[in-house]
Amino acid sequence: MMHIAFTIDNRFVRPCAVTMVSVLRNNVPYEIVFHVIGLNLHQEDVAFFSALCDSYGAKVFFYEVAEEKMKAYEVTWEKQRLSKVVFFRCLLSSILPMSVSKVLYLDCDVLVLSSLYGLWETDLTGVALAGVPDSFTVNPVHCRRLHYAPSYNYFNGGVLLLNLEYWRAHEVERLCAEHYRMYSDRIVYNDQDLLNSLLHERKRLLDMKWNVQEGAYRRPKGKPASWVPPYVETITRPAILHYSGRKPWQYHCMHPLRQLYFEYESLLPGVEKKNDGWAVRLHRFVHFLPYTLGIKSEKYIDIRYCSSGEKTSETRSAPLISIVVPVYNVERYVEKCIRSLQGQTYGHIEVILVDDASTDGSYDMCKAAIGGDSRFKLIRHPVNQGVAGARNLGLSVATGELLGFVDPDDWIEQDMYALLYDAYVVSGADIVQCGYYLHLQSGNIQKCAVGKNECWGTREALELLFQDRLIKNYLWNKLYKRKLFDGVSFPVGRTFEDILTLPEVFGRAKTVYVAGDITYHYVERHKSIVTKAFRQNQWDDYLYALDVKHSRAKALGLWKDSDRFLANMYLRILDRSLSEDGSDKKRKVLMEYLRKNVSGVPLLTKSPYLAFRRFLCLHHFDLYKGATLFFAKFKKK
Structure with missing residues (x-):
């Protein structure tokens, strides 16, 4: 307010x-x-x-x-x-x-x-x-x-x-x-x-x-x-x-x-x-x-x-931007998303809303919010296929020269696509990224992925993407050339399709531009890996996506600091699962990934603390579990 x-x-x-x-x-x-x-x-x-x-x-x-x-x-x-x-x-x-x-x-x-x-x-x-x-x-x-x-x-x-x-x-x-x-x-x-x-x-x-x-x-x-x-x-x-x-x-x-x-x-x-x-x-x-x-x-x-001599969204014949929004059981949030899209100062857009067989009133809410706005297309899947299936359908009907994605429970600033397009014209890049506001469940707001208006080549951009630092593994805070997605499809049946798909898309881009504008609002709900509502299949998909990303980076000779990142992520997930019932399966999978993807000796030179935790976890698990739960209780107090 x-x-x-x-x-x-x-x-x-x-x-x-x-x-x-x-x-x-x-x-x-x-x-x-x-x-x-x-x-x-x-x-x-x-x-x-x-x-x-x-x-x-x-x-x-x-x-x-x-x-x-x-x-x-x-x-x-x-x-x-x-x-x-x-x-x-x-x-x-x-x-x-x-x-x-x-x-x-x-x-x-x-x-x-x-x-x-x-x-x-x-x-x-x-x-x-x-x-x-x-x-x-x-x-x-x-x-x-x-x-x-x-x-x-x-x-x-x-x-x-x-x-x-x-x-x-x-x-x-x-x-x-x-x-x-x-x-x-x-x-x-x-x-x-x-x-x-x-x-x-x-x-x-x-x-x-x-x-x-x-x-x-x-x-x-x-x-x-x-x-x-x-x-x-x-x-x-x-x-x-x-x-x-x-x-x-x-x-x-x-x-x-x-x-x-x-x-x-x-x-x-x-x-x-x-x-x-x-x-x-x-x-x-x-x-x-x-x-x-x-x-x-x-x-x-x-x-x-x-x-500046460069043509912007206001002075140049603007190409069509297709924006794909997958919708599933977001009745409470989707209207705000649609309103933010309707208010875009860049007017030449088509918004493709794909309702993935929602069981609440999402479809009717979308229909009412769109009204007579001819820029919006509302499609309904008869059977739920997940976010990947909804995005694939959206891609198949998109007609724009440029492409964007928005999640249905987020919203965007009214000048987001105008600013992204202007940066696209001025930079000549194939992909343009803006920063985003992360709305935490606690009510706090963080600024993320804020760039300095810089261009990166293919290998540099892929390195940043694998590191998940400046360039994030998210589809939605970016503007893409549509042709980058030719022949690309999101893996149906898996979550974290962004992590699995973006490396292929970025590998086709000659340059990627990271802007300093912050125009996307990402709201942390059950979809975040740090929330307790994460389901077992989502953990499996996330670990699988990390494994695929690591293999791709290794094959390209990129992400040389992956040991530290993966060790920290695997151990964070493991620590969270220790107090859950039926976590033995997850523990075994995590320990297998930890053994396979993280080498103890290189990690020792980068982070002795993480190397010690890895050793303790793999060779003395009961001691590791007891110490972790003890310190977790102490921290709460």
Whole structure:
């Protein structure tokens, strides 16, 4: 659940609604809760916001601020445009329910143009907030005016991720009021100055993409029209666009992405698009005439020049991407998966859902979620054939030039395939991989397989795949050339078909590109080898897959460090099985693999500890079992 807060008066109802639409359109899979802290809002304003959020399945709550809370503050700059609502964000820790431990504050002059998940998951441990450095002001000047060292930087207040638990524990709200009362003579930019002055040591700075302000689009004096800034990719594809100067609805706004605001405004339900009157058009003509005639030089970067020369998913005739989703008894999760696929910013996709004879309502759920979306194909297996059989069927009907896979109980960011395709075009690789978020059953989230935008050759990529480190043995966080799977079929009747199939696919790829983007969400359920719900046949399949992988690597002269990996994995599985009933069969199989695939002498030079455990397990098993169970009990205590 993602909590987003706005502080507005009745003059900013429409801009706030436009920001809401941009959030909802670009964050489809997430449960969004809006908190609107308003001043002088009318009943029709509340009804308008409520209807807008209902149409997207989001929630919205409204709050009023008691007058006594605002007695400590006074607006000191641009009084004609601002009101006391700018200080409401200093009161969020007491206004919002105690159950809200974190909130994303957004100004009403921003557009959210991508998923907010990466921002929402920012670690706020030990800090009050996270924000982006201000790009328009001269940081040292403001830092000195506020009496702190310029090395702490100065953040913009338009996009702030607030740690409300920290605010409540450290009484930051009370400190804000006291600080303002004591140093109001230093405060020029109202709440932004106040928060920087008070919390400059208790903040975390964010990447520029989370608050791309107007100053980022201004061309420095003396630079030619074709000048391209070093942060070109960020300003051409901002995650959050902030109209921090003149607003798009003002006639003298010259922002190069001004029109984008009106595109989102046109999505507001029941609101007629306003055309500029003759007076506004005349004002704009007079304002722009000196620039058109060359009397004045352009203030802004011409974003037409801000192209790397490579064609992306937006500028090139995009090929079809076929995405195969095997479905079996995932009624509770599959709708979220489908919604994330429907919201892909890369539109030229076909999604092939193969229901593998589910015994719950998965098929009906898929059918309802797809609706009339012609990009989706729903196929039903009459007899269960397992994940491998479902994927084989999906492959057989896929018509795309490119291929992807998604598990039905996971979900993906809306720009996943757009980013993968752009990386595919720029790198020229046959396979492109992104990073993924691992959602653990404990509720914790880990970032995995995060690359550095690097290309690897065939042998290098295979080595990484065998090691299962940077390149993981998973189908789903990758984009493939379809022809790599020609003649390839997944082994029906076995699980861990990824491990058995991917080496063959990677062996055909000339280059593999590992991107730095994290866009896949993998949810740990019963399917993980570390969970207790793993069945005996899955253990057998996993051990078989490891054995096949080891044999292939050995034949190719790769994965020279396999002894340590296999010894550790075999012993981990063995340790987990010691307390289970009927584990003798599993133990014998594990010990046979340990004896066959792991040599004791080479292992001794790499890991004496693992070599000792292997020796003890193979030659003195009762002693090994007793020691392992004893230390397991001791560890629990």
